[in-house]
Amino acid sequence: MDASTLTRQAADASTDAPVQRRPSLAALLKKNPSAFTLLLIVLVVLTVALINPAFFQLAVLFDIVRACTTLGLFALGVMIVLAAGGIDVSFAAIAALTMYSITKVVMTWFPETHIAVILLAGAVGGAGLGVLNGLLVDWLKAPSLIVTIGTQYLYRGILLTFVGTVFFMNIPHAMDSFGKLTLARHDTANGLHAVLPATVLVLVLASVLTWWLLNRTLMGRAVYAVGGSLAIAERLGYKLRSVHLFVFGYAGFLSGLAGIVHVSSTRLANPFDLVGSELDVIAAVVLGGARITGGHGSVMGTLLGVLLVTLINNVLILAGVPSTWQKAIIGGFIVLAGAVFALRREK
Amino acid sequence: MTSQTTSSVSAAPAQEFLRLQGIHKRFAGVHALRGVDLTIHAGEIYHLLGENGCGKSTLIKIIAGAQPPSEGEIYIQGQRVAELTPLASLSLGIETVYQDLSLLPNMSVAENVALSEQLVHHQGRLARLFDRHALNQTAARALRAVNLPADADFLDTRVDELPIATRQLIAIARAIATSARMVIMDEPTTSLTQKEVDALVKVINGLRANGVAVLFVSHKLDECFAIGGQAIVFRDGEKVAQGPIQQFTKAQLGQLMTGKQLSQERYRVDAQLHKPLMEVRALGRHGAFEDVSFALRQGEILGITGLLDSGRNELALALAGVEPARAGQITLEGQPLSLRNPGDAITHGIGYVPEDRISEGLFLDKSIRDNIVTTILRKLRGKFGALDAAACQRFSTDTVRQLQIATPDVDRPVQSLSGGNQQRVLIGRWLAINPRVLILHGPTVGVDVGSKDIIYRIIQDLAQRGLGVILISDDLPELLQNCDNLLLMKRGRIVRRYAVEGLAESELFHDLVSEQSQES
Amino acid sequence: QNKPIDIVTVVKITGISWFNRMEVGVKEFAAANPGVTTRQIGPAQSDAAQQQRLVEDLVAKKVDAIAVVSMDPPTLEPVLKRALDRGIKVVTHEADNQKNTLVDIEAFDNTAYGARLNDRLAACMGQAGKWSSLVGSLGSQSQVQWADGGAANAAKKYPKMTLVDAKNESANDAEKAYAKAKEILRKHPDIKGFQGSSSLDVLGIGRAVEEAGLQGKVCVYGTGLPSEAAKFLESGAVGGIAFWDPKDAGLAMNKAAMMLVQGKKITDGMDLGIPGYNKVTVKKGPGVGVIVTGQAWVEVDKKNYKQYAF
Amino acid sequence: MTMKLKISDPQLLFLLVINVAILLVATVFSHGDFLDIYNFQSMASQLPELGLLAIGVALAMISGNGGIDLSGIGLANLAGVVAAAAMPLLVAAPDAAPWTYTLGFIAVALVTGLLGGALNGWLISRGNLTPILCTLGTQMIFTGLAVVLTNGSSLRISVVDPISAIGNESVLGVPIPFIIFVALLLLVGWLMRYSLFGIKLYLLGTNARAARYAGISQNRLRFATYVISGVLASVAGIIIAARTASVKADYGNSYLLIAILIAVMAGVRPQGGYGRMVCLFFSALALQLLSSTFNLLEISNFFRDCAWGLLLLCFLASARVSWRDFFPNSKAQLRKS
C-alpha cells in the first residue's frame, strides 16, 4: 500500500476536523480562553472610567492589586485542584485554621519569631491539612467536592471549638511590619499616600512557582493527565496518590500562605474571616478559563479571573452604585461573564 | 523506537519474554479468566481470538498491570513478578494499545505519545523536570512511523479535537514510541481504513523483526491471517487452542471461539422489496456531505460505505436528526419531513443505532429495562402519567427474549453485559419505536462472531417484516452478506451505487480505495 | 420551688469578644444569685435563621426564661410567641421593635446614640466637609438606626456637612470595611469623616486612613471595643469610639428575667443595681411587654480607653 | 424487587443506622427529655426549610453536567420579599380578607420562584452557562433584589390566621410545614421514580450524549429541573415567611452549604444520574437530630460543625470499607467529582 496517501489522508483528517484552523479572532479565543477574561476586564475598566475618570489613577491600581493577593493565592490552589479533576471547598477553612493557630502560638510563646519562619509555618501547616484532604480523597475514593465539604466543616469546627474564637488585635510584630512593608509608594495630588504592599510579592512568587510546577515538571503534566481522565492516567502509570496528595497539599500550602498574608495585611487575626469566600474564589477560577470538569486551567487565566472579580468588587462605589444595589449588580455581572464564557464553548 | 540490542535476538531461537501461570480473575459474580497459562516469546506475533466477553481485555489489563489477577503467577524474562503495577509493566517494556485507546483528551498529541517515556524513565517519580524538547522529538519519530504528520502544529493539537481514526493511530504511536519489548494491541483496527490497517501491518512486521513480541486482538479474522503468527483462542475465560494461525481455517477458528458451527453464507435471501418508503433528494450540509440522493423501499436493506471522512457518518447523523441537514429534502411515504432533532426522527419512525454504543448509546449503570424503554416512555404511560412499571417489565423482558440477550433479569445494569449483548439491548431500544426506517451504524463493531450472527438474523428479520434498513458499515463482508443495494461515498458525495447480489468483494474493495471521485 | 431558675441567654453569634464579655455578666449573675442557673449560647454563623433554630430548641426544652439579643427582631416573633404561650419568660436586648417580649432592655436610645457619635464626628471635622458611613449589614436594625440617626443629626445641625455614599456594607468584616473605606477615599479625596457602626468598621477604616497617612486629617468615629480599637486610637487613625458594656447588658437581661420568673415588675425610675441601669426609663413596647432603657453608653478616646479592659 | 433494592441500598442503610444511633444517644444522655412530643414537633417544623432547598440541590445534581443550585435560599427570600412587598398593594386590609391575603401571598411567592427558577433554567439550558457560576450569580441577583426591595432590613408580614397557621400550627400533632415538606418530597420522589420527567432526568444525568441520541430533549429537562427547584425554593420562602412572620433578604445565609451537605450525605451523586428522595429525607433528618441533640445537651454549636464534617467523612468511609466488595462498580462511579 502506498504510505503517502495515508499520510495525506491522516493529515487531512487532522486538519479538517477542527475546522477553525484559520487565524481568526474566534480561533484565537478558542485556543486562549483567558483572552475572554481580558476582554471583559478591558470592558469593565472602560465603562467605569467613562463614568468616573477618577478611576484612572495609580492609587486605584495599587488598591486592586492589593485586594487580589489573598483571593489570588486561593485561586491558584483551586485552579490546580480543578486541573486535576477535583474541587476543593475547604481551602478557606484551612487558611483560617492555620492563620489563627499560628498567630496564637507565636503570640503566646514566640513573639519574636521572624516573618520567614511564620510564613513557613503557615505554608507547612496549610500543606499538612491539604495533604489530609488528599489522603481522604485518595482513600475514600469519593468525589472531592463531598470530601472537602466534610473537611471544611471539620477544620472550621476544630478551629472554633478547640483553638479559639476571639480575634487578636495585637498580632506578632513581625507580621505587623510585614503587612506594613511597601514596595512602592505613590503620593496623590491631594496628599494621599497609596502604597503597594510587599505582601503582593507572595502572590507573584506563588504564581511563578505554580506556573513552573505546572509547565516544567512531570508533576505538572501529571496533574493535567489525571484531570483529563483519572482511570486512563492510572493505567498509564501515573501515581494517583502522589497527584492527589500533591494537588490538595499544594492548595493547602497556598491557603496557609494566604492565611498568614491575610493576617499580616489586615493586621488582626479573626477566626471568622475567610470562610464564606469559597464560591467567589471558584467563580474567579472558572472565569479564568478552568473547567469544573477538570483537565484545564492556567496560571495566567486564573490571575485574570481574580483580577476581574476583584475589579467588579472594588469599583462599584467609584462607579456610583448605591450600596443597596451593589449585590445585585455583582451577581448580574457574574451571570453576564458566565454567558460570555459560555459563548466560547459553543462552536 | 525499537532498540538495537533486541534486534539481534530475532535471529536466535525465540526467547521467552512473558509467562502466565494459572491466572484467574474474578469480578463480583463473574469468573472472567479461569486458569490461563500462556507463554509469549520475543519476536513473535500472537493473535488473541475469542468472543466478546471471553476475557481478552481482562487478560491484557493483567499483563499491562492495570488490574491485578485474583490468582496466578506472572513471570517476565524468567523472573517472577509479585505485583505488576502499570508502571512496572511499562518499565519492563510492555506497551499497550487499549481497546478504549486510553488517550488523555485534554492533552496534546506529543504528550499523549511521548510523556510516558519520561514517566517511565524516572520510574514514575513525579518530582522531576519535564523535558519538552525530548518529548517532541520522541513524539515526532513515533508519529512518522505510523504515517501521521509530525509538525509542531500537529504535536500541539489537543487530542479531543482529532477524529477517531487519527486517535487510534496516536494510541499506536504511543505504544511504539519507546523501545518496547512487547506491544499489546487490543482491537487497534476498529476505526481504521484498510489502508491504515495495511500500514499497521508493516509496523507490526517491523516490530517483530526487531525482536518485539506483539499480542494482537481483533475480531476481523482476515487481518489476523494477513499478519500471521500464533493464534490463541479463548472461550469463556479459558484458553482452548493455540498454534500457528495458518494451520486453522476461519470456520475452525469460529467454531473454537463459539463452540458452534458458523456460516459464511449470504444472510440476505429471498428479498421482497415493496413500495417506496423513503426518498432523499439532494441532501447536504456544508463541509460534511453534498447532493446526496437515494431511495429506500420497504423491506430493503441499503448499505452505505466509504472511508472515514467520506461523509457517511454525517449523513447518518442527518438522517437521525442529530445534526440536521441544511439543504435538500427527505420524504417518507411521500410526506416531506423536517428532522431538526432526534425527537423528530423518532416521531416519524426513524430509528438510529449509533456507532459508539458506550458514549452515544447506553446508560451504563442503568438497568437493561431502562435502556430498552428509553424511546417509548411516552407510550408506556399508565395512570396519572406515570410509567406503567408492569408494562415496562413486560416489554423489556419480551425484547430480551426476542433478541436473545443473555441475562437472568432486566433489572441488572446494562454494564454487566458483554459487548454483543449490550449492542442487542441498543437495537432492542430502537425496535421498540416500531420503526419504519432503521439506521444501523456499525452494528457489529467490536462484536464477536456469535453475536454477529444473531445481529444479522435480526436485521434480516426486520427487512422481512417490511422495514427499510440502512446499514452503514466499513465491514465489507458484512455489507455483502446483508444488503440489497449499496452506496459508496467519497468526499461527501455518493460516487457509486451497486446491486449487491453477485457483487464481488474485490471489486468493491477496489472502488473503495481508488481515487475515483465522480459518480459514474 | 427547689428547682433552680433556668435562664438561657441567646446571643447573635457565639465566640466573639463582645458576647464573651456578655457571658462574663451572665456567669457573674448566676454566681451572685444562688438558685439561679444561667448560660449563654449562640449560633456559629451570623445568620438569623440559625438563631431562630436555637430559640426553637430552647422552647422545646422549656427553660424558665430566655434572654435574646435578637439578630433580627421580626424573624423571632412567632417563636417567641410560642415561648410565651408555653409560659417561658422572654427578655430581649437591642430589639425595641420586638412585640413578643415581656421586657426589652435597651442600653440607650439608638437614634440618640447615632446622633451623639455624629456630634463628636462633627466636632472633629469642624462641622464641615464630606463624610460617609458604614454598617455591618443593611439587615442589622440597630446599626442602621445609628447610621440614620447620625445622618439625621448632621442634616439638622450641620448644614455644611455633606453625606456621601452612605451606609456601605462591611459584612462585619474588617477587610471589607478597609476596602470600602479605601474606595471612598479614592472617589472623594477630600473626605473628612467616617462614622462606623459594626465594631469591626472602625478597624478597617482606621487601617485605610493610617495607610493613606491621613491620621488627624480624616476623622473616624464609631462603635468599637477598647481592646480592639486600641491600636488605632493610639495612632490617631480613629478619633474615638462608643459602646456599652455588654457585661452590664448581660446582667441586666438576666436580672429582668429573674424578676419576671419571680413575678416582680420593673417600674420607671427603678435601679437595677447595674452600672448604667441605675435609673431606667420604662415605657410600653410595641407588643405585650415594656422597653427598659438605661443610660449605659460609654464614650472613650485615646485618653481614657485604658479604663475599660475588654 | 423494590424491597430487595431498598434494603441493599448502602446509603439508606447507613442513614437509618445513623438516625437511630443519634436518637438513642440523645435519649440516653438527656434522660429521656429528648423523647418529648413537643421536641419532635419543634424539630419537624425546623426541618422543612432546609429540606426543600436540599431537594432543589439534589435535582440539579441529578441532572448532571455539573448541575448544582446555589440560588435556592436567595430565591426563597426573594419570593417572600416580593410577596410581602406586593400584597399590601393588592389587598388593602389583610385582616378583613385573610384568605385573599394568604392565597395572594402564596401565589405571588410561587410565581416569583417560578420565574427565578426559569431564569436559572433558561441561562443554563439555553445560555449554556456553567451551573455553579450561573446560580452563584443569580443567588447574588436574587438576594440583591431583595435588598433593594427592603433596603436590607426585615419586613413584617401581616400575621393573618391562615398564613400564621402554615408556619406554626399542627394537624393531628404534625406541624403543617412538615406536612408540606413531606408531601412535596413524596411528590418529587414519585416524579423521579415513576414519571417520564424523572426517568428521563436520571438518564440525562447518566449520559447526556446518549440521551440526546435517544431523542430526550436536554434543554427542556434541564429547564424544568431548575424551574422545579425554584418553585421548591419559593415554598421554602413561604414557610420561612410564615414561621418568622417576616421576610428578610439574607435570612438563612448559612443554609447554602448545609443544603449541599444534606444532598451529598443522601448519596446524591454530584456528577449526575443518581439520588434518592428517601435518602434525602433521612439525611436531612439526621442533621436536624444531631443539631437539636447538641442544643439539648448544651454542646457548642461550633462542635456541631465538627460533627457534621465527621459524619460526612464517616459516611464516605463506611461506603468504602464494608460495601466495596459487594458493589464493585460503586468505586468507579464515585470517583470523579
Ligand SMILES: Nc1ncnc2c1ncn2[C@@H]1O[C@H](COP(=O)(O)OP(=O)(O)OP(=O)(O)O)[C@@H](O)[C@H]1O
Ligand atoms: N461489569 C460487570 N459486573 C457484573 N457482572 C458482569 C459484568 N460484566 C459481565 N458480567 C456478567 O458476566 C456474565 C458473562 O458475560 P459474558 O461476557 O461471558 O457474555 P457472553 O455470553 O460472552 O456475551 P457475548 O455473547 O456478547 O460475547 C454476564 O452475563 C454478566 O452477568
Ligand SMILES: Nc1ncnc2c1ncn2[C@@H]1O[C@H](COP(=O)(O)OP(=O)(O)OP(=O)(O)O)[C@@H](O)[C@H]1O
Ligand atoms: N470491572 C469488571 N467488573 C466486573 N466484570 C468485568 C469487569 N471487567 C470485565 N468484566 C467481565 O469479564 C468478562 C471478560 O471481559 P473482557 O473485557 O476481558 O472481554 P473481551 O474478551 O475483551 O471482550 P470484547 O471482545 O467485547 O472486548 C466479561 O464477562 C466482562 O463483562
Ligand SMILES: [Mg+2]
Ligand atoms: Mg461468550
Ligand SMILES: [Mg+2]
Ligand atoms: Mg475487549
